[in-house]
Amino acid sequence: MCFKWVAAEGELRVDPVTRAVDASRARRKISDYDRNTIEAARVVAGSMGGELVGLTFGGPDARTGLKDALSRGVDRAVHVVADEGARADGHVTAHVLAAQVRRLDDVDLVLCTEGASDTYAHETGPRLGELLGWPVVTNVRELTVEGRTLRAVRVVGVDLETVECDLPALVTVVPEVAPAPIPGLRSVLGAAKKPSEQVPVADLGLPAAEVTARTTVTSFLGYVAARRRVVLADGDAQDKVDALVAGLAQDGVL
Amino acid sequence: MTGIYVFSEDPRLAAELVTTAAALADEVHVVCLGADAARTLTATGATSVVVLEAAGPGTVGARRPEAYVAALAGLVRDRRADLLAVGATVSGWEIAARVAALLDCALVSEASVITALPDGAWQAERVMYAGGAVQTETWSGTAVVTVAAGRAVAAAVPGSTSPVEVIAVDVDTRVRVVSRTTRVRAGVDLASAARVVCVGMGLAEPGDLALAGDLADALDAEVACTRPVAEDRGLLPTERYIGISGAHVHPDLYVGLGVSGQVQHTVGFRDAKVVVGINTSPTAPLFAVCDYAVVGDAHEIVPLLAAAVRARR
Numbered sequence: 016m017c018f019k020w021v022a023a024e025g026e027l028r029v030d031p032v033t034r035a036v037d038a039s040r041a042r043r044k045i046s047d048y049d050r051n052t053i054e055a056a057r058v059v060a061g062s063m064g065g066e067l068v069g070l071t072f073g074g075p076d077a078r079t080g081l082k083d084a085l086s087r088g089v090d091r092a093v094h095v096v097a098d099e100g101a102r103a104d105g106h107v108t109a110h111v112l113a114a115q116v117r118r119l120d121d122v123d124l125v126l127c128t129e130g131a132s133d134t135y136a137h138e139t140g141p142r143l144g145e146l147l148g149w150p151v152v153t154n155v156r157e158l159t160v161e162g163r164t165l166r167a168v169r170v171v172g173v174d175l176e177t178v179e180c181d182l183p184a185l186v187t188v189v190p191e192v193a194p195a196p197i198p199g200l201r202s203v204l205g206a207a208k209k210p211s212e213q214v215p216v217a218d219l220g221l222p223a224a225e226v227t228a229r230t231t232v233t234s235f236l237g238y239v240a241a242r243r244r245v246v247l248a249d250g251d252a253q254d255k256v257d258a259l260v261a262g263l264a265q266d267g268v269l
Numbered sequence: 270m271t272g273i274y275v276f277s278e279d280p281r282l283a284a285e286l287v288t289t290a291a292a293l294a295d296e297v298h299v300v301c302l303g304a305d306a307a308r309t310l311t312a313t314g315a316t317s318v319v320v321l322e323a324a325g326p327g328t329v330g331a332r333r334p335e336a337y338v339a340a341l342a343g344l345v346r347d348r349r350a351d352l353l354a355v356g357a358t359v360s361g362w363e364i365a366a367r368v369a370a371l372l373d374c375a376l377v378s379e380a381s382v383i384t385a386l387p388d389g390a391w392q393a394e395r396v397m398y399a400g401g402a403v404q405t406e407t408w409s410g411t412a413v414v415t416v417a418a419g420r421a422v423a424a425a426v427p428g429s430t431s432p433v434e435v436i437a438v439d440v441d442t443r444v445r446v447v448s449r450t451t452r453v454r455a456g457v458d459l460a461s462a463a464r465v466v467c468v469g470m471g472l473a474e475p476g477d478l479a480l481a482g483d484l485a486d487a488l489d490a491e492v493a494c495t496r497p498v499a500e501d502r503g504l505l506p507t508e509r510y511i512g513i514s515g516a517h518v519h520p521d522l523y524v525g526l527g528v529s530g531q532v533q534h535t536v537g538f539r540d541a542k543v544v545v546g547i548n549t550s551p552t553a554p555l556f557a558v559c560d561y562a563v564v565g566d567a568h569e570i571v572p573l574l575a576a577a578v579r580a581r582r
Contacts, residue, residue, distance in 0.1 A: 024398040024532050025554070036402050047533070048514065105366070105376055132533070133398055135513055136378035137362035137415075138369075145370035150443040151335070153363040166447070171359045173508070177447040189514055191500055191507055229375035229412070233392070234405040240558040242544060248551060248564035255563050256573040259545065260581070262561055268464075268522040268543045269581060 016056035016126040017070050017112055017143070018049035018084055020077035021133040029237025036237045045080050046131040050087060050195035052188050055158065056126045057088035063160050066090045068119060072111045073097055078213065085206035086198040092211040093119075095219065102228050109142035110225040111216060116147060118219075123182045124165065129154055129189050137187075144185030152178055153187040271348050272296025272316065276341060276364070277356030278334035280306040284423035286354050287313045289416055291424065293385050294351060299431075300341060302334060307433050314426035317434060319344065324437040333446060334360040335367075340438035342371035350411060352391065354383075357415040369413040377406055380414040399513045400536030419519070457491070457508065459516040464490035464524075465538070467511060469555075471527025471548060472567050473498045478505075480571050481526055487575040493518065495534045511537035526567045530555025547571070 026041035045053075053069065060067040069089030071077050074097050081092040095115050097103060103111070116122055125147075127140030137153070144151035156175075157168040165184050169176045198206075216226065245262065247255040263269045272294040275286035283299055283306070290297040291314070299315040301307055307320045321337050321344075341364065345353045355365040357379050369376035380393035392407045393414060459465065466485040468478065478492075485492045492509065499510040511518055512534045523541040527548060528534065535558050538544065546559040547567045556562035563570055 022398075024401050027398060027401055029401070106369070106373070109370060129514070134378070135399065136376070136395075138366045138376055138378055141363045141366035142370040142376075145338075145367040150441075151363060151367060152444055154359045169359070170452075171449075173451055174449050175452050176449045178444050179447055180444045190496070194501075224373075230377065230406040230408045232404055233407050235397070235402060237402050238396070238400055240539075242558055243560045244556065244562060245560060246551075246556070246562045246564065248562075252565055252569045252573055255565055256570060256577050259561055259563055259574065260577045263522070263543065263545070264581070266543050266560075269578065 016049075016052055016067065016089070017139070018053065018080065018128075019046040019131045019133075020044070020071060020073045020080040021046045021131060024132060027237065029239060031239055034236040034239060036235060043076060043079065045083050045087075046128065046133070047195075048128045048130070048132065048190045051190040051193050052126055052128045053084060053087045053089060054195055055188055055193035058193065059124065059126075059158060059160055060090075063123065065123065068093060068122075070112060070115060071095070072103065072108055072115075072216075074099060081211045082206050083198075085209045085211065086203045087195075088202070089209075091209060094211070094213045096213050096215050098216065101226075102232065103226075104228040104230055105136060105138035105142055106229045107226050108139050109146055110221055111219060112139070112143050113146040114219040114221055115214065116143070124160065125149075125183075125185045127185070127187045129187045140185060140187035147183070147185065150180040150184045151187075152180060152184060155186050155188045156191045158186060158188070158192070271350060272298060273352045273354060274298045274300055274319075274345055274348065274350040275354045276300040276361075277358065278302060278360055279356055279358060279418075280309040281423055282356035282358070282361075282418050283310055284313050284425065285418065285421045286356060286416055287315050287424035288421035289383070290352075290354055293383060298348070298350075300344065302337065311431045311433060312426060312429055313424035313431065314429045315424070315431045318431045320433060320435045321438050322435050323440045333444065335363055335444065336440040336442065337438065338364055338367045339371065339441060340436075342368045343438075344436070345411065346372060352383075352411065353413045355413060355415050357417045361415055365413045365415045372411060372413070374410065375406075375408045375412040377408075377412065377414045379417050381416075381420065383414060383416075396536070399532040400539055401532050452508065459491055459493055459509065459511065459518050462491040462518060462520050464488045464522045465493050465511070465518050465520045465541075466490045467523060467525045467528055467538075468492065468494040468498050468505070469525060469528030470495065470497050470502075471529065473502050473504060473527065475504065477527075477568075480568065484524065484526075484571050484575045484578075487578040488522070488524070490520075490522070490524070495528055495531075513537065525555055525559075526571060528555050529553050530558065
């Protein structure tokens with residue numbers, strides 16, 4: 016399974032005037048929904064009698080995420096280390112992950128999350144599947160493997176679509192695929208004994224075109240909601256309700 | 270270069286994409302699946318309508334839009350399209366990313382403010398961190414973008430008839446549909462609700478739902494919730510949760526009851542006209558994105574609010 020090491024979005028600071036984003040003080044974490052994906056991958060790997068490899072591509076600081084992934088149920092962690100300061104878009108990330116998946120032996124199934132908590136682009140999983148030449152099944156909330164057949168239930172608009180395909184396959188999952196239990200002390204301690212590996216991206220031997228972003232970021236600005244923020248905190252409950260109803264009536268929404 | 274190609278398995282969204290693309294290029298070709306979609310789309314004023322038809326009758330899997338990824342990529346490559354715009358649906362997200370992989374080109378997900386720059390390059394904005402930030406990206410050469418529904422009015426040019434071209438293509442049958450069922454009960458359509466009452470974890474005891482339901486009844490609103498209320502507590506079905514991975518709503522009025530205001534949730538109602546938060550904590554993050562921040566206990570406020578709304582009828 017693939018996971019992403021991201022800045023905690025709640026800790027980004029946005030300058031209300033310039034809208035500049037300060038991420039330097041934000042903690043880093045495994046993208047929220049990837050925690051559900053690890054659990055789903057742990058269960059399905061167990062049912063297949065296979066090993067679960069957690070794979071991430073990111074800067075040197077992503078190393079901290081390996082232990083978290085291991086304590087959540089990954090058997091072995093691989094961190095492809097991006098060059099410091101290099102920017103990766105979906106094109107680069109998918110090529111790097113595909114190259115690393117090919118270096119692992121006998122991969123039957125790759126799970127990605129439908130979106131990461133920073134970009135939520137629905138991009139890396141299907142791109143990776145296409146580069147590997149595998150069938151792709153996205154937006155999955157239930158999956159099982161029997162023999163060489165994957166069966167998955169996809170959320171497609173208001174429908175649930177049950178599909179099958181042969182392995183190897185790439186699946187992207189939504190958070191309801193599995194809960195994301197907080198690792199217990201025993202799992203955290205056990206993680207230290209599990210193997211992990213760091214691979215410099217240069218070791219993958221990819222051509223320059225595959226590790227060069229296809230887009231250039233020209234601006235990155237915080238979003239400042241244009242809301243009135245009228246605070247109704249004074250008086251008793253009835254006073255607050257009266258003030259609210261008067262305001263809503265004036266706004267024309269009652 | 271031959272203009273912009275647009276694709277969606279949903280003809281209405283495809284017609285919206287025609288409007289978006291027509292503002293950016295002289296030539297707009299709309300790609301669709303099936304004769305019914307083609308009939309709708311010939312009246313959009315598009316330069317042409319291209320129908321992808323599975324080669325061979327009764328081809329298994331031909332009804333899945335995702336089965337046409339290679340065909341669509343081939344079309345974009347052969348016709349040297351400037352840009353492929355795909356409707357941002359579950360199928361569209363997958364199709365866009367896979368086409369971009371086959372073309373080895375850029376993808377901008379849920380692009381807005383797409384601009385053709387004077388030097389032949391392109392620019393678009395996308396939201397990051399669940400709406401916490403906006404990133405502007407530029408690129409040169411062919412690229413794929415996805416565009417959300419509701420960004421443009423559906424193109425309709427009465428009396429116009431675009432030429433239709435039917436192309437027989439190979440389809441990808443590796444993923445087989447076993448069954449498809451509708452999961453939403455009739456009448457639940459959060460996306461088009463004019464008013465929404467949203468239950469957060471601060472009001473997520475089973476007895477509290479009646480409170481939210483009564484306010485929704487008074488306001489003629491739909492009841493919605495945050496993700497943990499649906500997924501962790503199971504108090505409401507998952508199709509009722511608002512957020513980045515759930516429903517996106519565009520109501521005139523959003524009322525959040527005991528909603529803390531995590532960005533993954535608030536992005537889902539960003540387009541609401543008026544936002545009301547009711548929370549005991551004056552520092553709830555929701556209050557930063559509210560028009561009215563009512564500091565107080567929802568158990569106390571909500572019945573009074575429901576009564577006051579009913580009294581105005």
